[in-house]
Amino acid sequence: MVDAAGKATSIPLVGGGEEPTLDRFSVEGRRASGFPRLDVPLGDISLPESAAAPPALPQVSERDLVAHVNRLAHRNFAVDLGAYPLGSCTMKYNPKICDWAAEHPAFSNLHPSSPPGITQGALEVILEIEAILCELTGMSRATFQPPAGAAGEMTGLLIMRAYHESKGRDPGAVIIPDSAHGTNPASVSLAGYQVRQVPSDDRGMVDLDALASAVDEDVAGFMLTNPNTLGLFEEDIVAMADLIHEVDGLVYYDGANLNAILGVARPGDMGFDIVHSNLHKTFATPHGGGGPGAGPVAVTEHLAPFLPGPIPERVGDAITWLQPERSIGRVHGNHGNFLVVLRALTYMRALGGEGLRRVAERSVLNARYLESLLSDDYEIPYPAPCMHEFVASAAALKRATGVRAMDVAKALIDYGFHAPTMYFPLVVEEALMVEPTETESPETVEALADAFNEIAQSAHTEPQEVQAAPHRAPITRTDDALAARQPVLTWHMAAEE
Amino acid sequence: MDFTPHTSGDTQRMLAHLGLAEISDLFAHLPDEVRPAAPLDLPEALSEMEVMSHIDALGKRNRSGLLTFAGGGIYDHYLPPVVRTLTMRPEFVTSYTPYQSELSQGVLQLLFEYQSMVASLTGLPVSNSSLYDGPSSGLEAVNLAVAHKKRSAVWISRGVHPHTRQIIATFAHARGIEVVDHPLVGGRTVWAPEGVSQPAAIVMSQPNYLGVIEDYDAARAVATEQGALAIAEVDAMTLGILRTPGDAGFDIAFAEGQPYGNPMSFGGPVLGMFAVSKPLMRKIPGRLVGRTTDTEGRTAYTLTFRAREQDIRREKASSNICTNQSLNAIAASIHLAWLGPAGLNEVGHQSVQKAHYLAKRLEQLRGVKMATPGAPYAREFAILTPADPHHVVDQMAERGYLAGIPLSDDYPEFAGGLLVAVTEKRTVDELDGYATALEEVLADG
Numbered sequence: 001m002v003d004a005a006g007k008a009t010s011i012p013l014v015g016g017g018e019e020p021t022l023d024r025f026s027v028e029g030r031r032a033s034g035f036p037r038l039d040v041p042l043g044d045i046s047l048p049e050s051a052a053a054p055p056a057l058p059q060v061s062e063r064d065l066v067a068h069v070n071r072l073a074h075r076n077f078a079v080d081l082g083a084y085p086l087g088s089c090t091m092k093y094n095p096k097i098c099d100w101a102a103e104h105p106a107f108s109n110l111h112p113s114s115p116p117g118i119t120q121g122a123l124e125v126i127l128e129i130e131a132i133l134c135e136l137t138g139m140s141r142a143t144f145q146p147p148a149g150a151a152g153e154m155t156g157l158l159i160m161r162a163y164h165e166s167k168g169r170d171p172g173a174v175i176i177p178d179s180a181h182g183t184n185p186a187s188v189s190l191a192g193y194q195v196r197q198v199p200s201d202d203r204g205m206v207d208l209d210a211l212a213s214a215v216d217e218d219v220a221g222f223m224l225t226n227p228n229t230l231g232l233f234e235e236d237i238v239a240m241a242d243l244i245h246e247v248d249g250l251v252y253y254d255g256a257n258l259n260a261i262l263g264v265a266r267p268g269d270m271g272f273d274i275v276h277s278n279l280h281k282t283f284a285t286p287h288g289g290g291g292p293g294a295g296p297v298a299v300t301e302h303l304a305p306f307l308p309g310p311i312p313e314r315v316g317d318a319i320t321w322l323q324p325e326r327s328i329g330r331v332h333g334n335h336g337n338f339l340v341v342l343r344a345l346t347y348m349r350a351l352g353g354e355g356l357r358r359v360a361e362r363s364v365l366n367a368r369y370l371e372s373l374l375s376d377d378y379e380i381p382y383p384a385p386c387m388h389e390f391v392a393s394a395a396a397l398k399r400a401t402g403v404r405a406m407d408v409a410k411a412l413i414d415y416g417f418h419a420p421t422m423y424f425p426l427v428v429e430e431a432l433m434v435e436p437t438e439t440e441s442p443e444t445v446e447a448l449a450d451a452f453n454e455i456a457q458s459a460h461t462e463p464q465e466v467q468a469a470p471h472r473a474p475i476t477r478t479d480d481a482l483a484a485r486q487p488v489l490t491w492h493m494a495a496e497e
Numbered sequence: 498m499d500f501t502p503h504t505s506g507d508t509q510r511m512l513a514h515l516g517l518a519e520i521s522d523l524f525a526h527l528p529d530e531v532r533p534a535a536p537l538d539l540p541e542a543l544s545e546m547e548v549m550s551h552i553d554a555l556g557k558r559n560r561s562g563l564l565t566f567a568g569g570g571i572y573d574h575y576l577p578p579v580v581r582t583l584t585m586r587p588e589f590v591t592s593y594t595p596y597q598s599e600l601s602q603g604v605l606q607l608l609f610e611y612q613s614m615v616a617s618l619t620g621l622p623v624s625n626s627s628l629y630d631g632p633s634s635g636l637e638a639v640n641l642a643v644a645h646k647k648r649s650a651v652w653i654s655r656g657v658h659p660h661t662r663q664i665i666a667t668f669a670h671a672r673g674i675e676v677v678d679h680p681l682v683g684g685r686t687v688w689a690p691e692g693v694s695q696p697a698a699i700v701m702s703q704p705n706y707l708g709v710i711e712d713y714d715a716a717r718a719v720a721t722e723q724g725a726l727a728i729a730e731v732d733a734m735t736l737g738i739l740r741t742p743g744d745a746g747f748d749i750a751f752a753e754g755q756p757y758g759n760p761m762s763f764g765g766p767v768l769g770m771f772a773v774s775k776p777l778m779r780k781i782p783g784r785l786v787g788r789t790t791d792t793e794g795r796t797a798y799t800l801t802f803r804a805r806e807q808d809i810r811r812e813k814a815s816s817n818i819c820t821n822q823s824l825n826a827i828a829a830s831i832h833l834a835w836l837g838p839a840g841l842n843e844v845g846h847q848s849v850q851k852a853h854y855l856a857k858r859l860e861q862l863r864g865v866k867m868a869t870p871g872a873p874y875a876r877e878f879a880i881l882t883p884a885d886p887h888h889v890v891d892q893m894a895e896r897g898y899l900a901g902i903p904l905s906d907d908y909p910e911f912a913g914g915l916l917v918a919v920t921e922k923r924t925v926d927e928l929d930g931y932a933t934a935l936e937e938v939l940a941d942g
Contacts, residue, residue, distance in 0.1 A: 014600055018796055022610050022834055033577070033840030038847055039925040040854040047849070048873050049703070049710050049740045054838035056617045062579055065834050069607070073588040076603030080587035094591050095500055097545050103581075106556025111567045112764025113902045115887065118894050121558030122763050128555075135537050147629040147765060150817045154668075161671055182808035186817035190640075192671040195812040238530050263539075264524050265531040284500070288824030289604035290594035290626075290784060292766030308667070329667035333570065333632030333660045333753065334764020342552075350498035350548045353539030362501045362508075364523045369511045385526055410599065419597050424808075441502040442511055468792075473599040475791040483789035483801040487778065489623055490613035494788060 014081070016074040016474055022058045023491045025068060032062035075474045077418055079286075083444050085370075087389045087421035087433025088181070088229060090259050090281035092363075097350060098284065098343035107342055112334035116312075116320045122338065123312040123319040129345040130298075136356065137253070137275045138268020139298035143307045144341050145332040149256065150183045152276030152295030153223070155308060157191035158328045159274060159299060160221045160250050162306040166326060167248070171220040174252075175244075177206045179229045179425040181256060193220060200427055204230040204382030208239060215243050221250040226270065227257045227387035229425040229433075231367065241271025250274060250303075255295075258282045259437075260364055260388035263357030273300050282359075283344035294340040308332075362438035363388040366445050370436050373449035377456035381428055389435035391428050398430050403459035403466045405430040408452070410477065411469035415451035498545060563899040564927050568877050568918025569706065570631050570658055570753035571761050572734060574844065575922050577835050580758045584828040594784070594820060598799040604823060605798035608786045611830040618736045618833075619750040620743020621772035625783035627826040628818065631753025634769030635661035635700065635730055636668055637782045637816060638749045641773075642698035642726045643674055644815055645780055650675040650694035652723075654686040654716075656705025657730055658753075659907035684709035684869025684879075688719040698726040698749075703742065704735065707904075707916065708852075708877035709869055713745035720748075726777075733757055733770065734920075735875050737841030738849065748774045758828030768822035768829060779805070782816035847921035848876035851928060855919055856880075858932040864939055868904070868914050877918040879904055879911065882939055886915040889938055896934040 060068075077084075084091035102108065110119055130142045146152040157174070164171055173194040176184045185195045198214050201207040205228065222244045226234045234240070241251045253267040255277040262282065267275045279285045280293035287293065299307060308331045310321035348356065364387050371380065371390045377400075378392040394405040409419035409432065421433035436445050459466050470476065488494050503511075508520060517523065543551065565573035584590075588603055595601030595608075608626040615624035628634045635658070639651050653662060655678055662676075669676050677693045679686055684707050688699065701716045713729070720727035728749040729742040734756040742750040755767035773781050779802060787801030803809060808819065836844065856878050859865050868879035882889060886903035893900035904914030919928070 019606065021606065021613070022830075023613065031837045031839050032579075032835045033837060033843075035575070035840070035843050035847065035921060036924075038850055040851055040928065043850055043853050045849060045853050047710060047739070047875060049713060049745075051738055051740050054737055054842040055741070057614055057836070057838045057841060058834055059837045059839075060834055062835060065831065066579060066583065069583045069831060070586070072603040072606055073583075073586040074603070075606075076588040076592055077597075077600035078588045079591040084593065086593055089593055091593060093500055095498070097498070097548060099585070099590075100549070101552045104552060104556050106553075106559050106561045108760040108762055109561060109573075110559060110763040111565050111573070111761045111899055112571055113567045113569055114563075114899055115890055115894065117891060118560035118563070118899075119763070121555040124555055124558060132539060135539055138533070147633075147822075148818075148820045150819050151629065151633075154817060158667065158671055182806075182811050182814070183817050183819055185812035186810065186814040189812040189814075190672070190817050192673065233527055235526065235528060238528065263537060265527055266533055269533060270531045286590045286824075287593045288822075289589050289592045289601075289608075289827065290823035291629075291820040292822050292825060293820060330660060330663040331633070331667055332765065333630040333658075333664070333767070337765040338763040340766055346548055346552060349540060349543050349551060350545065351500075352542030353537055355499055355542045356539065358499065358501055361520045361523065362503055365503070365508065365511055365520065368515055368523060372515060385523075409597075413597070413599055418593075418600060438501045442507045470599050474602050475599055475795055475797045476793055478598045478791050478797045478799040479789045480799050480801065480803075483787035483799050484804070487801065488788040489609075489778075489785060489801075490616045491610070492613060492616060492622065 014075060014077045014474060016071055019068065019071050021491050022060065022068055025060045025064045026058040028059060030059045030061055032060060032065060082416050083440050083448060084418040085420050085434045085436050085448060086418055087435040088256055090435060090437060092284055092437040093439035094284050094286040095347060098346045101346040102339040102343045108339060120319055125342055125345055126312050127319060129341055132348050133277060133296060134298055136262060137298050138266035139275055140301040141304040141307060142296050142298035143311060144296045145308045145336040146295040146297055147332055147337045148291065148293045149276060149278045149295040150187060151331065152297045153183055153187035154191060155297045155331050156252050156274040156276055157187055159303055159306045161191065162326060162328050163250060163303060164220055171218050173218050174220050175214055175222045177224065179427050180223065180225065181229065181254065184223050184254060203384055204232050205234050205236065206240060208236045211240055212243055215247055217247055219247055219249045221252055223252040223254055225254040225256050227260045230382055230391050231386040231389040232382060232384045233387055237270045257388065260360055262360040263353060264360045273303060279340055279344040284347045285340045285343040292337045292340050294337040359438050366436040366438060366440055370434065370445050370449055373446065375453045375456055378452065389433060392432045392434065393428050394430040394432055397456060397459055401459040401463045403463050405432050407466045407469060408432060408455050411455045411466050412451055413470035414472045417448060417451060498542060560894060563894060563897060565899045566901050566917050566919065566931060567899045569902045569916060571764055572756045572918060572920055573761060573922055574734060574756050574920050576760060579835055580828050580832050583831050584824060589824055589827055595800060598797060602798060605786050607827050607830055608823065609788060609798050611826045612786060614830060614833050615770050615772055619772040620741030621750055622775050623778045623781060624772040625781050625785050627821040628769030628771050628783050629822060630765065630767045630769045631751060632658055632661040632664050634751035634771045636664050637771065638728045638751050639665055639674065639698065641749065641780055641782060642728065645777065646697035646726065648695060648697040649673055650677055650696045652677045652679055652696040652699040654679050654701045655681050656686050656707060656711060657700055657702045658706050661730060684872035685711055688716065690719065690723065695723055696725045698728050700728040702730040704732055704875050707869055707879045708874040709872040710875060713740065717746045735845050738845035748777060754829050758832030759825050766822055766825055768825035783818050784821045844921050848919055851923055852876040852878060852919035855928045855931065858928065859935065862932065862936050862939065868911050877916060879914050879916050881911060881913045882915065883913060884939060886913060889915060892938040893934055898931055898934055
């Protein structure tokens with residue numbers, strides 16, 4: 001049961017008993033599939049490299065398959081069940097009109113190698129969303145090939161490299177703040193650059209002096225999330241961008257937190273040159289249990305020739321695929337996660353300019369409101385006004401009660417909410433990173449605050465209970481060390497045990 | 498439309514609580530210069546009905562409903578409704594990456610089952626929970642091999658999907674990887690090891706991009722001789738009828754997984770299948786689900802080998818990938834379970850029979866020949882016609898057929914080349930209709 005604020009009052013939202021793996025339902029000779037009889041004359045075809053036997057897939061009826069998968073669904077939490085304040089992930093409500101668009105057969109049944117003459121609608125979708133995304137970010141052109149945020153980062157870094165090479169330069173380092181997402185340093189080093197890290201200052205923002213001393217002729221660029229991973233707007237951004245531009249470096253915007261500034265401020269106006277957006281965060285496309293997402297990359301006019309290709313271009317009355325003049329090449333097998341892009345366009349058109357700005361306003365309002373409702377057990381280490389999310393510390397609570405950030409997060413599950421992000425960013429001890437998003441009502445935000453505060457009270461009175469949370473989920477905490485030490489990655493490996 | 502629930506009363510009450518007067522006060526600390534100088538030029542909001550009309554209108558600008566004979570990794574197979582019904586459950590669609598295992602047993606177990614089925618299909622013991630798509634999985638395979646062997650060269654067959662080779666080329670420069678192409682002769686790869694750097698891996702495709710069935714053992718022998726890893730790009734839907742890469746002794750297999758459970762989707766979202774041998778288990782890129790127990794001893798699933806990943810390893814990570822194509826992998830699992838071994842075999846068998854029937858029909862047309870005469874093929878094959886294949890595709894579209902993929906852009910040696918794929922969905926009437934239409938198109942010049 002849940003009350004009107006979405007707070008679980010009795011039975012948990014997620015339940016269900018242990019479910020055997022599908023191979024356990026398999027019975028020799030059982031099958032779900034059926035096909036029409038072969039209607040061409042049976043040819044005598046003997047193929048080299050033929051299989052000796054068909055692969056050992058489970059043999060199950062459709063009825064058993066359906067029940068199995070539905071029982072497993074019951075063991076999974078989701079945005080569609082309740083609030084999901086997972087910081088940095090923007091787990092907002094995913095409008096169902098966008099599902100409708102993604103399943104539209106005029107798009108979902110298109111083969112990617114179809115000639116442009118028969119896919120003008122799909123190409124128009126890309127041009128239309130490109131225009132909106134560029135207006136929102138203050139950029140000039142975009143690629144929709146990158147299928148995820150990390151892929152967008154890599155694409156942006158390759159564009160950075162190509163830009164410098166076009167000027168006969170070969171700088172070797174990219175600067176990132178110490179509060180950056182882990183993908184930033186991983187992408188930087190995989191793109192062949194050295195990571196140069198700059199510290200945060202006591203405001204929780206990039207230390208401008210430290211940045212100035214990190215900048216030299218060997219700097220190819222600077223990657224920044226703004227608002228940063230502490231949920232704070234980097235107030236010196238224009239000065240920072242100037243420092244980088246002075247050595248002809250490029251400034252890269254990690255769009256993880258774009259939700260907070262939609263229609264209010266633009267990366268292009270801040271001095272950024274390359275911007276990736278996560279359509280699966282900001283533009284409400286569902287996360288799908290880990291993917292698919294989409295990480296389009298938008299750039300200023302002078303970087304457009306380096307974009308991955310092909311990209312759609314209007315030539316006369318028709319749209320066709322063209323390779324940008326100095327393209328870095330292809331980064332996806334086809335045109336990126338097109339149906340995710342179509343969902344995002346549907347969302348943008350439904351909301352319009354006003355609605356997109358309202359997203360930013362209400363995401364910040366909800367976060368600021370929730371932050372203000374938390375009890376003193378949760379310290380806010382950096383007091384600047386938060387944007388769409390905030391980072392609280394459970395360090396004092398841990399010292400007083402032994403209850404850690406992990407325990408608080410797991411205890412929240414028993415209240416019918418998803419856990420917040422924990423232990424990130426690394427610059428905050430016992431970090432709890434909370435992002436309510438704009439789609440939660442004030443009542444839900446208040447219920448979330450009540451849950452946090454009750455957990456803190458329980459930490460003082462019955463800490464062991466909190467440390468053993470969750471109590472009402474289908475399972476308790478897992479032995480992750482065992483999973484890594486004695487890997488069981490398939491049911492074949494399970495059978496060998 | 499507005500998907501935020503706040504009434505003006507709600508907003509006023511919350512602002513008052515924060516000691517603010519107006520919503521814009523939330524942003525008062527932002528410097529003036531970062532705000533747009535003029536109002537943004539964005540479309541007006543639309544109601545759901547208006548959005549639907551707009552999307553419908555865009556959809557009408559596509560010529561949909563063509564009978565598809567294009568393949569190249571993305572195929573028009575029969576997709577049973579059960580896949581959509583189950584995959585669209587909101588618990589799968591609207592959950593995040595399953596970090597919190599207590600709330601994610603459904604997704605985690607389905608991905609564990611996906612990994613198990615991919616292991617069966619590839620004959621390799623360890624599969625990740627999917628990557629972005631087939632071609633970009635090829636890049637991850639090459640990266641793995643380069644890191645594992647500490648050598649910078651890779652040998653790649655020209656039979657590997659051109660988009661796979663293009664993606665590898667995009668990244669090879671930044672990472673200092675030297676790519677050595679190996680030619681196709683008569684449609685099959687000739688591994689010519691003289692005078693080139695020792696490779697970290699050799700990469701082949703089975704069947705290759707031209708549809709031709711390659712010699713696994715010959716490629717494996719070259720890899721062994723060079724002390725390199727053997728990597729195979731495979732066609733997912735022929736895994737039911739062809740020998741597995743694991744059986745052929747390959748170290749890594751990857752595939753475009755779209756044919757399992759996913760519509761063609763203009764090429765995305767789809768999924769990359771990726772499996773490795775036991776010695777490479779801890780080097781596999783992407784998300785991996787493992788079985789463990791909870792504190793009460795119950796079976797539970799969790800993301801494992803997390804120590805490899807970017808959020809922990811940061812700049813020392815071997816891959817920056819932090820997602821998979823979970824929902825597409827779940828769709829793939831459900832479709833595979835629906836097919837079962839008999840169904841997968843039947844799809845492969847019918848596709849091969851129908852492809853060979855069509856090829857024989859087309860070979861009888863005036864001016865049409867097989868691009869690689871005599872070479873064995875499964876369900877896809879290349880023909881040569883006297884016409885520009887782009888023209889052929891456009892003219893065939895007028896007659897209701899997506900005729901195939903022109904080869905000339907990627908293989909200039911096949912100027913009139915057209916790659917034709919056949920699935921179990923095509924009926925004999927459609928195959929005959931295709932042959933008749935092609936005859937007309939070629940007769941018209």
